[in-house]
Amino acid sequence: MKRLVSTLKNIWHIEDLRTRILNTLLFLLIYRIGSYIVLPGVDPSQLKQSTQEGILGLLNMFAGGSFSRASVFALGVMPYISASIVIQLLTIAVPYFQKLQKEGESGRRQINKITRILTIFITAAQAIGYLKSIVPENAIMVNHALFNISSMIILTSGTMFVMWLGEKITDNGIGNGISIIIMVGIIARLPLSVTQELVTRVNGAGGIITFIIETVVLLGIVMFAVLLVQGTRKIPVEYAKRIVGNKQYGGVRQYIPLKVNAAGVMPIIFAQAIMFIPSTIGQFFPDAANNSFLASFHDIASVTYNLTFAILIILFTFLYTAISVNPTQMADDMKRNGGFVPGVKPGRPTAEFIDQILTRITFPGSIFLALVAIMPAFAMMAGVNSQFAHFFGGTSLLITVGVILDTLQQIESHLLMRHYDGLMKTGRIQGRTPVSSAV
Structure with missing residues (x-):
């Protein structure tokens, strides 16, 4: 116990490490608060409870419960992971992506840019399916057409914001931002x-x-x-x-x-x-x-x-x-x-x-x-x-x-x-x- 207290004191005495840990906690707090913000126009009491079971329950766990709450962060980082998988497979089969991979830092930046663009399209497609299957009609309190358009934009923006939080944790925190965000969502359950x-x-x-x-x-x-x-x-x-x-x-x-x-x-x-x-x-x-x-x-x-x-x-x-x-x-x-x-x-x-x-x-x-x-x-x-x-x-x-x-x-x-x-x-x-x- 004495050694643990001593180690924690040493961690706190290192200014750079202390700042990085505090930054990470702050970004994670923002993520957790956002996971409780419900989509505009949704009545939370009318949401389906089926998202707690089966494959949807697994998705809900990765999103830290925001999937079942119809949160603005409902889709989390899963669209980004899906886009990354697609790009990984393309680097094996497509010569253009193989060339980018060998170009060092400039090639990595281009691949990251393509991954982000692909993430937007994947998120938009998943948002349509999410709204159709998870949010019942009796939970929507506004015009359905307007709700679908606005919610698709909000869900896509939410995923991109979570990605930005992950990058900030990587740059200004203790690293591996996307990994830490997924882990926090899992542990929260x-x-x-x-x-x-x-x-x-x-x-x-x-x-x-x-x-x-x-x-x-x-x-x-x-x-x-x-x-x-x-x-x-x-x-x-x-x-x-x-x-x-x-x-x-x-x-x-x-x-x-x-x-x-x-x-x-x-x-x-x-x-x-x-x-x-x-x-x-x-x-x-x-x-x-x-x-x-x-x-x-x-x-x-x-x-x-x-x-x-x-x-x-x-x-x-x-x-x-x-x-x-x-x-x-x-x-x-x-x-x-x-x-x-x-x-x-x-x-x-x-x-x-x-x-x-x-x-x-x-x-x-x-x-x-x-x-x-x-x-x-x-x-x-x-x-x-x-x-x-x-x-x-x-x-x-x-x-x-x-x-x-x-x-x-x-x-x-x-x-x-x-x-x-x-x-x-x-x-x-x-x-x-x-x-x-x-x-």
Whole structure:
């Protein structure tokens, strides 16, 4: 306890870090206040309660509850993530985007500009479906045509404002603004979910002992998620000795840390965006939504939904790992700096060796990632409340764990840079691929 107080004092003494933390809290407060501002012309008491269940409940959790409240931030950052996924796929297939990606900072700025423009169109399209399916006619207190036009503009503006808040957190806060906004929306639903589950158990459905067992299981899953995020496979690298003047360079052994889950949370986000397509079709074509196959994708506990979800996660894990980790470039960089893997020839054999190890650790990593993703379905089968079950795995758990680890790592780097002790007594906090930078 004494060490914790000392660490908090050290954090407060660093003016730059203190300012960044306060800025982050201020921006998050603005976001949370905006999530309670209802669209003009809507009667909140008449809103549908169906948004608390199934796939809509998952969307509502990502938006921090603003989805079910018909808030001006109802769509959150999901349209931006969808646009980013589209651009990511275009960088693989379209030469123009491949060229932009190789142009450095200027190319990144152009890609970001295109992503924002695409976000506006995606948000406008989703706003139409949202107003049609979530906001009933008896909840609209003004002219319907005027309401639809104004609400579409407001929802689009709200999403762009949330994106701006995320960029401000990245620039003036503690970083990873989009990730932190998603995490705050998820955590905001935790107290209510825990309270509902506790009340349900105390009132006779299993008793307090069952709730304690569920809490212990949840802590175990969180620990497993931390291991999955931080797990690495170290490849030893030797550097040849060089004598420059009276100094010796190289001659030391270093390691290339290959993460078991190099793709981070992005495969789940990609797969989740694909799984939202059937519900989007149902918003525009109600008759098609009654189809038994499409209807199964609205139930996150169904076998069809979870099997498809798991397969997509495994495929996207390999795809995103192939995009983010380039063994050929790593081998060329090592060769250029006089480094080599013991027992492996420099150049192409080293690239093949790294690629082989990467494939071996990515496959079990993708399986474990898929298991964590579908864990909420098993929790609901065991009788856990659907709202509380979302925290037993899935995107919400991995995003929360990953963002917290990365934020702690950034705070620790500020402390170590100014010669303070880190957050941990032994070892160092390892981060992970942040959602914002990956997107």
